[in-house]
Amino acid sequence: KGKAKKAGKLATKAVNKAAVLGAGIMGGGIAYQSAYKGTPIIMKDINDQALDLGLSTAAGILGKLADRGRIDAKKMADVLNNITPSLSYDSVKDVDIVVEAVVENPKVKALVLAEVESNVSDETILTSNTSTISIDLLAQSVKRKDKFCGMHFFNPVHKMPLVEVIRGKDTSDETVAAVVAYAAKMGKSPIVVNDCPGFYINRVLFPYFAGFSQLVLEGADFTAVDKIMEKQFGWPMGPAFLLDVVGIDTADHCTGVMSDGFPTRMAKLENDPVSALYNAKRFGQKNGTGFYDYG
């Protein structure tokens, strides 16, 4: 301890056991990645089917790796054993870190964060995988604000190297250091960013989506935009397909947070096609239909 102090280093809390709240697109991916890199994780949801989906997503990724000869049956079993699905907070009592990855709704997140805080030790770090909601706003619902920050993964978690670690105004240096270390242990490349709606990446991505929506409102065919962005511009996927991958519900909630946060730059669009799909319950790949249909 003395040595670390002399060297001006922080004693970084090690994460040996984690929990993720939500077993959806992101929660399932975070559970897989943590488990794959050797940190056991409790995956908690309120819905049994979501837990099954989270586990089968992990099994699917492992199956592909096994088919390519990149892992053996033991590694596959070890990774799956590292993920404990749960419907109860009892199982998260002794974890070092919690990553909240429930729906992008500040009220739901506030309830979930307050609830989980009352079920873990005073030493447990709490984080949110929110895409856009201010960490200081979410911090209002937790008591130990120094042990709270954003830990924002990208989709698909097992492929995307970046993790934004978002420092709130009360987040301690020790908490930031521990979350950065856990992200690195998960094989990710963390960056530490300041708090504001959308943080770093989504302040770039959501104006792009807004530009796309504007084009569609002006009469552009979304399939043509996708084709041009992919084939001629060379991006891995176009905006409509990417919105389906993100989830139309999540994208619509994020757009709302961004336009509330930046009312001039990200002004709400009337008849936004993303909101129209959301109102039609076309949530993208997750429920089989969005901009495109997934049979």
Ligand code: NAD
């Ligand atoms: P999702 O709809 O796939 O999953 C959300 C999950 O949360 C569902 O399984 C739901 O049952 C569960 N849930 C709801 N209330 C809960 C509660 N009280 N306790 C436990 N679980 C609960 O959504 P997602 O895409 O995984 O997004 C989750 C979070 O990650 C959001 O904040 C989103 O903004 C963020 N995020 C999403 C993406 C993306 O591309 N989808 C990328 C980065 C960050």
